[in-house]
Amino acid sequence: MTAGSAQQEFRLGRVKLKLDLHDIFNRGHDIERALRGIIDEAVAKRATLVEIIPGKGSGALKKRVLRFLDQKEIKALYHRVEKDSDNWGRLFVHFRWTESSGRRR
Numbered sequence: 001m002t003a004g005s006a007q008q009e010f011r012l013g014r015v016k017l018k019l020d021l022h023d024i025f026n027r028g029h030d031i032e033r034a035l036r037g038i039i040d041e042a043v044a045k046r047a048t049l050v051e052i053i054p055g056k057g058s059g060a061l062k063k064r065v066l067r068f069l070d071q072k073e074i075k076a077l078y079h080r081v082e083k084d085s086d087n088w089g090r091l092f093v094h095f096r097w098t099e100s101s102g103r104r105r
Contacts, residue, residue, distance in 0.1 A: 015047040021054050025061050035068045039093070043077055046097050050078075056089035065091060 019038040024030040035052070042050045054061040068074060069081055069091075077095075084090040 014049075015042075015045045016049045016051065017042055017045070017047050018051045019053065021052070021061060021065070025055065025057070031061070031064065032068065035065065036074075039074060039077055042093070042095055046095070048095055048097070050093040050095070052091045052093065054089060054091070062089070062091070069093065 017038055019034060021031060021034065024034060038050055038052070041047070052065055054065050066081070069078070079094045079096040082092040082094060084092065
C-alpha cells in the first residue's frame with residue numbers, strides 16, 4: 001500500500017478505511033488532499049471508521065490532522081474523533097449512518 005492511499009477492510013458488513021501519512025508528512029498540500037480524499041471516500045462508502053496514522057514524531061502532523069478535522073465543514077461529516085490510548089500516533093474518526101436514509105446521524 002502506498003502512502004496516502006486507503007485500504008478497505010470488510011468486517012461484518014462494515015467498511016473501515018485507513019490512511020497512513022508517513023510518506024507524505026512533509027508535503028503540506030498532499031496531506032490536505034489525502035485527508036479530504038479519505039473523508040470523502042468514507043462518506044461515499046458509508047464507512048463506520050477511518051484510521052489515520054500521522055505517526056509519533058514531534059506531534060506536529062497529528063496537530064495538523066486534528067486542525068483539519070476540526071474545520072466546520074469537515075466536522076459536519078463525521079460523528080467523533082478518538083485518540084488511540086495505546087498508540088498516540090494514531091487517530092480514529094467514527095461515522096454514524098442511519099439505516100433508512102443512509103445519512104449521517
